[in-house]
Each structure stands twice: as C-alpha cells, then as structure tokens.
Amino acid sequence: MSHRKSHSTAWDVKLSPAVSHRDRCTRRRLSFWPGRCLFAIFEPRSNTAGRKLFEEDYVRAFEGADVVVIVPVFHAKRLPPEARIDREALVGRLASKGRPAFAPDSIDAIPSILRREAKPGDVLILMSSGAFGGLPQSLLNLL
Secondary structure, three states: OOOOEEEEEOOOEEEEEEEEEEEHHHHHHOOOOOOEEEEEEEOOOOOOOOOOHHHHHHHHHHHHHHEEEOOOOHHHOOOOOHEOHHHHOOOOOOHHHOEEEOOOOHHHHHHHHHHHHHOOOEEEEOOOOHHHHHHHHHHHHHH
C-alpha cells in the first residue's frame, strides 16, 4: 500500500501503509486527527501481527480509535489456532471499554459496516502491510 492520502467530497480517507504490534507506534498514528471520529480498520497480515501474543498490545493500541474493525488473520493457516489472535475476544475487550468494534468474516463486509456506522467527516484509517484485499481502492470508488 502506498503512502498517500485520498479524499472525496464527503469523506476523509487516510491510507496507512502498515500497523505495528508495538502499541505506541499505532497509538501515535491514531492520534493525528483529534476531534474527529476515527475508524481503525486493521488487517493482521503478517505472521507476527496475527499472533495471540499481541492481543493486549492491540487493546492499548486501539485506545485512540472511536470504532475498530479487525478482519481475519491473513495467514491464519500458518498459525495454530491457539497461537492466533482471538478477534472475537479482542472485539469484546474493546467493546467493554466503550468502543464499537467489529470482527467481520471477510474484508468484503467492511463497506456495509462503514455505510451503517460512518458519517461524513469521519476518518477511516486502513492498517495492513499488504494490499488489504483491494479495500483501499474499493472504498475510494464507493465513497
């Protein structure tokens, strides 16, 4: 994913090239838009990003987001289930802190979540170390 900002008339769409399992890096990235409703949309793409070991870091990292969407682990078959992040548990922990959070079954479900939850002026930050299933371009086409 390239380092670029894209805008449409109704939405601010920020495309982020990657997310770090180090919570300070992600929290700093999420602090760039104070006063705006921020959607953190995360694809745990690398083997490291998909590890259960980092669940607590993700809870802290996403404290700066108003809404969190976590898609399935990209390389899920490379990790045994017990070593893979539990997206449902992560979503539950975020929701218990007052943050709406979603764990859709696929990237394809994200546009419908955004149509339902996002409003003009909200900031969508996409975090992945890869193409994110073409989501950045499909959102630009949609918005």
